[in-house]
Amino acid sequence: MKSFLGVTAHFGIDIELHSVTLGVYELDERHTSDYLSEILLKVCQDWKIDLENVTIVVTDNAANIVKAIELAFGKRKHIPCFAHTLNLVAEGTMICTEWRNIVSKVKSIVTWFKQSCIASDELHKATAAAMETPAGVKLIQSVDTRWNSIYYMMQRFLELRSLLNDILFRHPRAPAMLSASEIATVTSVIVVLRPLEAATKEISGDKYCTSSKIMPLVRCMLSKITSAVIEDPVAKEVQKLAINELNKRMGSIEHVTALAVACILDPRFKKMHFNDAIACSKAVAKIKGLMMKKNLQTNEEIESDSDKSDKNEEAFSLWTDHHKLVHHNWKINKSENVLSDELSVYLRTPVGRLNENPLEIWRDYKIQFPKLYKIAFKYLTIVDTSVPSERLFSQAGLVMTEQRNRLKGKRLNKLLFLHSIEKNIGIYKEKNVLAL
Template sequence: MVCRDNLPLSTSEHEGFKRFVKKAVPQYKLPCRTTLTRMIDTKYEFFKKISMAEFATLKSVTLTCDIWTEDQTKQSYLGITVHYLPDSGSDDEICSANIGVVPLSESHTSAYIAKVICESLSDWNISTDSISLMVTDNGANMVAAAREVFGSSRHIGCIGHTLNLIVTQAVAASPALETVIQKVKSIVTFFKNSVTASDNSKKMQLVNGKTEGTLLKLIQDVETRWNSKYQMMERFVALADLISAVLLKLGNTGRDMLTGSELAIIKEAIKLLKPIFRATEELSAEKYTSTSKVIPICYIMRQVRLATFQTSFEYIRDRTTQQFDWPAKTKLAAWDGQTLRNVERVHVYSISTLLDPRFKRLHFSSALTQSEAIQHVSNMMKANLRTSEPEARVSVQKNLSAQIDPDDFWSIHDSIIAATPSVPGHDAPGGIPIELRQFLNTPTVLRTTNPITECRRLKVEYPCLSQIAFKYLSMVATSVPAERLFFKAGSIVTKQRNRLLGKRISKLLFLGSLSEDRWFK
């Protein structure tokens, strides 16, 4: 419970818990806090050895990193998570582990962060050569640290940060729209701070048939929280009639309800921001493939925005004299083209999309970037082929002498054919490997299909291509796992547990990240 449910180490000494255990299992003797701590240390060392042995065999690992400052003590930590497909070949979900919440004792320079990352990887027996990708936010120090350790080719910025930065920039480009949003934020703040307004809101919802467990609350916009602006506006519109009634009932609150035109503006802004909200949710997956979805989602968002963009802004323009819509429209329209071109240039996204049986070449807008992705994959397959061919020739020579029949003229030829392993060939020197060409020419599978499961099914048919596919489909597109790590850390380090050391927090988070199958088997 301490590791899985974030209960304090002193739980076994709480009077209520003692009574519960005595009633449930009378003969069981509860361990004291000291014994419980020792048990956690033992469990941690046991599972760490198992994980280190597994990490040592991995050929492809993705890291996510982020920095968090704990509110109670103002101590900063570097969080590191690892993501990989196990070599056992039986798991169709991406495995994850929290390998570190490292206290930072120096200025957060790129050199210091790079040093901490290298030390953490060494401590867990993870070779830097096995790191296929590192995902961070777009902070200059994190980007520089990642590129110092792994190079620019093995680093990408979090696509979630990029998407939500677009929202901030689009709103900032339209002062009038920003004014309306600030007005909504002011009303939400009033309801959050006023007990009377909050109570009236609850009573009105109960009168309208809501139950205690289904009452809706207003959501506040927080700059550092993704999609909170969209969620604030969406909830505000859902409760607009109730908010208006409460403000009218309370009288002099210093907050005026939005006018009809302003409310119409918020509704249309919601339509424009909804695709970004949905995209962020889709790309924040941790157990399933996300990098291969970036290009398709950006393409789909562009089509959705083209379908709704003009009507939305014309609708807004007809209902307000303020020409706020055109700056925001220009900003979002420029983003549509620019971002789509940029994501296709990121080889991690383009290769992942190309090798995903659900997408392949469907959503590429640029023939050049599609061609470059095919060339990248071809080069990797040829490199693998060059490595395997000498081994195949040695194997053939070893088996020839044992299989030659002096009475059969063609026995040598037959022995070579029988001993030569099936390896991907090429149409011509410098051409596309046959495996890749055949894979791209077959129909795509259903969108709901797990691409990793499908690649395992096709492994016999495409042995060389599947190895590259497993590498890229096991990567994650955002640094959300590292941010989730800090959310969990915040649940552990509370006012009652603010004396926990960084090492203890790291152990609890690692044990808490283990799957139930591993923990209880």
């Protein structure tokens, strides 16, 4: 069985987010971190991507790929895929034996309907008549690697339970229907897991800002799950497990610098969703440091030109270096005050509406906050899931058809790249995030 590594690049142009396929690379050696890091560096080299221009690399939580990113790009440039982490949270709730058994029962019922043409036809007729839709409604089968498929399977099962019960009753060899208490458990667990499903759906896009939403989503998920009033004992255990998993895997999310900076620089959130004052102050300090760095670079360019013209005009003085230090110190203090004022004024502006595009808001802020604008654009264009690179394998299936079954890897990658280019974009100038 062959293994592949999918790589996509994500970046912003004006107020829009864009992505492009860099390729699907066959892995013909053991998947060690050293080997994977070599592949990634080769990808950047082939596409002439300067490593300094890569803001963040997003991958799943597998130890080998995480280590590979650290070797190739540095530890600070890695962020685990938020959707994959949510998947691990949901998997953690399956520790509850009673809930796992109920899921297995529902899965066996769904499998039976999928495998029995007679039962499937009966369900189709029953749903078409009950819901007045000619196509009817089908059961959903869960997929082990996608926790939300379990959620959708259970949700659809609840919707059709009365019809399913009638059909199962007519077939002696059919799996047993869930008991009333088990149905009550499923109903309550759906309430517990709904925030996880909503968050997964919220951050699975790559055409809108997601990095700044991670902290608010984690806080809102915990609040919803914790405040849910659950009476069923099995569902209560699932609720407890979900809270513990969220705290274990995302309890320190505020200390992930890139996500904290993105949250503060999103006009819809700013500092509202910080629980840890130290994490908030560190993120603010990081923003100030980035502003100072950009400002000093600009000043040094101006000074280098002026120093050349003044060099010959200076009279000899033993205190020349002292005067330069005084002048430099005065400029730094002045710059710090100006930059600090820019950030303070931004933080005092009214919070934007949740349905607004933060990049559109920043387009209006560009003149008022010129230094912050560049930093905001850099961090808000981070895509915090590896979902786009996973979709890449579906695209590869469309490109690698039976009529093209002799395509070599290099040619396939070129076709995938061309397939991914949006028609309204001519030239890509900036690469911001790699998703693996």
